[in-house]
Amino acid sequence: MADNNSVLIGRKPVMNYVLACISLFHGGASEVLVKARGRAISRAVDVAEVTRRRFMPDVKVKEIGIGTDQLAPTEGHDTPSNVSTIEITLAK
Numbered sequence: 125m126a127d128n129n130s131v132l133i134g135r136k137p138v139m140n141y142v143l144a145c146i147s148l149f150h151g152g153a154s155e156v157l158v159k160a161r162g163r164a165i166s167r168a169v170d171v172a173e174v175t176r177r178r179f180m181p182d183v184k185v186k187e188i189g190i191g192t193d194q195l196a197p198t199e200g201h202d203t204p205s206n207v208s209t210i211e212i213t214l215a216k
Contacts, residue, residue, distance in 0.1 A: 129153045133160035133168040141171040145214065146179055154216050155186065161193060161209040172212045186215040 131144045141158070148156045160168035176183050189211040194204050 130157040133164045138170045142174050145175045156214045158212040162207045165210045168210055183214050187213040
């Protein structure tokens with residue numbers, strides 16, 4: 125799957141990302157990857173569920189991947205920090 129079928133979740137409202145997923149599906153994508161890390165993980169789950177339950181009941185959750193990214197130390201800290209990540213693959 126190409127990276128142009130990815131929706132990166134941030135701080136915007138859930139419906140903005142749901143619209144992005146729906147647009148990708150209507151544009152011909154058979155799969156959409158919803159990616160998030162840190163505090164945005166719960167929003168990514170909400171996006172996947174709202175897309176699937178309210179707007180596109182024919183879409184299924186194909187795969188869920190979780191992991192951890194290690195970020196470089198920030199100013200004032202000596203050790204790198206770990207951030208949780210999630211990737212949810214939605215497929216028609």
